[in-house]
Amino acid sequence: MKHLLSTQDLSLADALRILDTAEEMSAVSGREVKKLPALRGRTVVNLFLEDSTRTRISFEAAAKRLSADVINFSGKGSSVSKGESLKDTVQTLEAIGADAIVMRHWGSGAAAQLAGSGWISSSVVNAGDGTHEHPTQALLDALTLRRHLARRNGTGPRGTDLAGMRVVIVGDILHSRVARSNLWLLTTLGAEVTLAAPPTLMPVGVEQWPCRVTYSLDDAIAAGPDAVMMLRVQSERMHEAFFPSAAEYTRSWGLTDDRLALLESAGAPDAVIMHPGPMNRGLEISAAAADSVRNTALEQVANGVSVRMAVLYLVLSGTDHAGTPALVPTARQEA
Amino acid sequence: MQAEPRAARTVLSASDIDRALTRIAHEILEANRGPEGIVVLGIPRRGVPLAERIAAKLERIEPGFDASAATGQLDVTLYRDDLRRSTARTPAPTRLPDSGIDGAVVVLVDDVLFSGRTIRAALDALNDVGRPAAVRLAVLVDRGHRELPIRADFVGKNLPTSTAERVQVRLLEIDGPAGTGEVTEDAVAITDITDAAAVTAAGEGTR
Numbered sequence: 042m043k044h045l046l047s048t049q050d051l052s053l054a055d056a057l058r059i060l061d062t063a064e065e066m067s068a069v070s071g072r073e074v075k076k077l078p079a080l081r082g083r084t085v086v087n088l089f090l091e092d093s094t095r096t097r098i099s100f101e102a103a104a105k106r107l108s109a110d111v112i113n114f115s116g117k118g119s120s121v122s123k124g125e126s127l128k129d130t131v132q133t134l135e136a137i138g139a140d141a142i143v144m145r146h147w148g149s150g151a152a153a154q155l156a157g158s159g160w161i162s163s164s165v166v167n168a169g170d171g172t173h174e175h176p177t178q179a180l181l182d183a184l185t186l187r188r189h190l191a192r193r194n195g196t197g198p199r200g201t202d203l204a205g206m207r208v209v210i211v212g213d214i215l216h217s218r219v220a221r222s223n224l225w226l227l228t229t230l231g232a233e234v235t236l237a238a239p240p241t242l243m244p245v246g247v248e249q250w251p252c253r254v255t256y257s258l259d260d261a262i263a264a265g266p267d268a269v270m271m272l273r274v275q276s277e278r279m280h281e282a283f284f285p286s287a288a289e290y291t292r293s294w295g296l297t298d299d300r301l302a303l304l305e306s307a308g309a310p311d312a313v314i315m316h317p318g319p320m321n322r323g324l325e326i327s328a329a330a331a332d333s334v335r336n337t338a339l340e341q342v343a344n345g346v347s348v349r350m351a352v353l354y355l356v357l358s359g360t361d362h363a364g365t366p367a368l369v370p371t372a373r374q375e376a
Numbered sequence: 377m378q379a380e381p382r383a384a385r386t387v388l389s390a391s392d393i394d395r396a397l398t399r400i401a402h403e404i405l406e407a408n409r410g411p412e413g414i415v416v417l418g419i420p421r422r423g424v425p426l427a428e429r430i431a432a433k434l435e436r437i438e439p440g441f442d443a444s445a446a447t448g449q450l451d452v453t454l455y456r457d458d459l460r461r462s463t464a465r466t467p468a469p470t471r472l473p474d475s476g477i478d479g480a481v482v483v484l485v486d487d488v489l490f491s492g493r494t495i496r497a498a499l500d501a502l503n504d505v506g507r508p509a510a511v512r513l514a515v516l517v518d519r520g521h522r523e524l525p526i527r528a529d530f531v532g533k534n535l536p537t538s539t540a541e542r543v544q545v546r547l548l549e550i551d552g553p554a555g556t557g558e559v560t561e562d563a564v565a566i567t568d569i570t571d572a573a574a575v576t577a578a579g580e581g582t583r
Contacts, residue, residue, distance in 0.1 A: 042464070058466055065451065065467040074504040079454040107454075199469070354454070358464030 042355045044156045044165045047174040048226035053202070056183070056229055059351050061199050063184050066354070067347035069106065079354050080109035086139040088131070089168070090116040091147045095318055095342065096168050096177075100143050103349035109357075112139070127151070128160050135161045141357055142166070149173035149218075164356040172216050177352060178317055179222035181345040183230055185337050186268060188344075189313055204231035209261045212272030212294060212325055215242045215283070219317050220272055224252055237261040239294065241283045258294055263307050270315040271296050271325050287324055296330045304335075313337050384544060388533055388564035393516065396532030397426065400514050401433035403530050408481055411441035413509065415480040417450045419498055420468040422487035424449045425549035426516055430485060448472045450484070450505075455497035470505065477506040483530075487545040489515040492526035517564055519543050535566070542567045 042055065051059075069077055085104040089097050097113065104111045114134065116122060121130060131142060141164040144152055149171030156165040169175040183203065190206060191198035208227055214220045214236050224234050234252040236243070247254055255261050262269065274290065284290045291297065296304075296314065304312055314326075314336045322328050330336065388396070408414055411434060418427030431443035453467040484498055495513060502511060514530035519537045537543060544565045551557035 062466050065454075065469060068470060072505060076504070077454045078500065079459055355464045358459050359462055 044152075044167075045176055045352050045356060046153045046156055046165065046167045048176045048179045048222045048229070049174070051176070051226065051229065053229050056180070056226060057200065057202065059180055059348065059355060060184055060187060062351035062355060063180070063344070063347040064199055066106075066350040067344065069350075070343065070347065076106055076108060077350075078108050080104065080107040080357055082110075083140040083357055084110045084112065084138045085141045085143060085353060086112045086114055086134045086137075086163075087168075088114045088134065088142050088144045090121060091145045091169070093145055093169070095345075096145065096175075099342070099345045100166075100168060100177075100349050100353075102346050104353055106346070107350055107353060109140075109353065112137070127155065128158070131155060131161050131163075135163055139163050141353060143168050145169045147171055166352060166356060169218055171218065172221075173218055174222045175218040176222050176226070177345065177349055178219050179226040180352070181341055181348040182219075182223055182270065182315060182317070183226055184344045184348055185315065185341050186227070186232070186313075187230075188340075189268070189311070189337070193311055202230045203227060206232040206268065207235070207264075207266045208232050208268045208270060209235045209237055209258075209266045210270045210272065211237045211258055211261070211296070213242045213275055213283075214238045214247070214272070215244050216275050217272050223270065224250060228252070235261055235264075235266070237294075239284055239290075258300065259303065262300055262303050265307050265309060266304075266312060267309045268313045268315055269296065269304060269308075270317075271320075273317060273319065274321055274325050291324055295324060296326045298327050298329050301327065301330045301333065315341060318342065384565035384567045386563050386565045387535060388517070390562040393532070393562045393564065396516065397429050398433055400530045400532060401430050401437060404430070404483055404512070404514065405434065405437060407512070407529065411438040413479065413481045414441065414483060415446050415448065415473055415477050415508070416483045416485060417448050417472075417477075417502075419484060419486045419494060420449055420451055421550055422545050422547055423485045425547050426487060426514075427483075427485040428549075430483070430514065445475070446473055450498055450501055452494060452497040452501045455500045457493055457497065470501070472505060477502070477508050479507070479509050481510045481512065482508040483512045483514055485514045487516050487547075488543050489513075489518045489526075489528050489531075490521055490543075492522045492524035495526050496524050516545060517543055533564070535564075537566065540568060540570055542569050 069075055087097050087100050101111050143166045145168040150173055151170045152165055152167035167174060167176055186203055186206060187198045187201060191201060210220050210223060227234050228251045235255055236252050237255045237258045240256060314330055314333060316338045318338055320326050320331050322331050405411060416427045416431045418424035428447055431447040434441045435443040448471045451468040451470045453465050512529040515528045516532040517535050518528055518531045519535045521539060544567060546559045546563045548562055549555055551559035
């Protein structure tokens with residue numbers, strides 16, 4: 042795996058490989074020495090051209106736990122704000138010694154363009170591109186759901202998928218790269234996804250997607266899902282009037298105390314509430330729902346570090362001689 | 377033209393392997409003067425069932441030894457020195473006894489000792505999970521060709537080989553119907569291979 046650009050082109054085998062690797066990475070977080078030497082001497086650049094705190098520090102923690110060197114680069118106050126092109130920026134970063142570039146960009150498809158441009162030979166990891174994809178967020182959500190399912194079944198999570206799980210994704214589907222990445226990945230893993238949003242926040246062509254669509258959150262919760270994933274209302278992307286007012290959004294689409302009660306009575310007994318963070322308490326999620334034991338937000342954050350460790354390890358392994366059979370005892374030339 | 381791998385030559389049968397493991401168990405107890413503090417850790421994949429078999433034998437010889445509480449596995453994938461050149465391997469779980477390994481006499485178990493690089497990685501991995509009083513090494517087969525100053529304390533069979541040969545260990549737990557293969561009994565075999573393609577075609581074995 043040279044790059045991680047989207048979950049749409051991720052095969053089931055690759056997805057399971059990332060998740061299984063992440064399981065072992067998370068074991069490291071629980072021990073006294075929280076460090077692995079796997080990426081010693083490699084350099085990971087976090088190139089964040091759009092504001093982000095949690096994703097950047099999560100990638101930073103992941104790279105450091107694998108002993109990589111980390112360089113953080115943000116658009117503000119940098120050469121990018123002076124008008125430097127992406128090509129010049131990334132070539133400069135590679136000249137400094139980057140082996141992998143973790144990029145967040147406002148443009149949909151920016152990561153794929155960078156990976157396919159031929160400008161650089163580094164691995165590219167998409168940390169969110171416009172309204173297109175945010176693959177590591179979907180992977181950490183899948184890891185969280187898979188553990189949840191394994192606990193319910195009393196098995197280990199390794200090697201399992203999400204067959205039969207019913208997940209409702211609620212909110213601003215139109216602008217959400219998290220929703221898109223999750224839809225593709227969870228479907229690949231065998232889960233049934235329902236999208237719930239007002240018609241104004243549903244993308245054009247949604248009926249072509251492999252999911253159910255509903256325009257009533259109450260109906261979606263009454264159907265008894267295993268997980269309800271609340272999306273953040275992205276006020277920074279709301280340049281038009283998609284709903285009349287915040288109060289009206291909360292009334293129709295927020296996970297209010299009433300809907301929490303409905304989930305507890307109609308949902309699976311161990312149904313969970315997920316949120317990619319940061320939560321807008323009182324807007325898309327009530328304080329009671331945010332603080333509920335069903336809310337997996339913090340578990341998702343912890344799993345995010347494990348998933349990003351797995352992704353960095355997988356994209357940066359075997360990059361020297363891609364294609365060399367792994368099993369040949371080449372050690373003789375190694376000295 | 378790609379050379380065909382020649383037929384495998386069996387060098388250890390199931391009963392040979394069993395006798396070797398029994399002897400290793402006795403030697404471990406002899407060297408340690410009893411079962412005090414012994415923890416047996418297998419290196420995935422085939423070191424793990426071997427470690428379990430050795431631990432079971434230790435328990436049979438010394439009923440005071442609790443095999444289930446003193447056996448585990450140590451994954452070394454993320455400590456290997458060839459991560460850059462080999463394709464990424466999915467790490468296996470590391471499982472340690474509940475009591476940990478601090479102050480224990482850890483017996484590392486692997487199937488084939490070759491370059492010594494796996495054991496080098498294992499020593500680093502061990503360092504990150506605890507501080508044993510001593511580390512010993514038990515292997516089923518020592519095939520020579522060491523590239524690091526590492527030797528085994530307990531060896532099932534010294535097997536002089538050439539680098540053009542491959543040593544295949546087949547164990548029921550992994551290669552039998554319960555695992556992923558169709559092997560019907562344990563065996564160690566040597567195959568003559570002359571090029572890399574044959575190794576890849578024949579599947580895993582040496583690493």
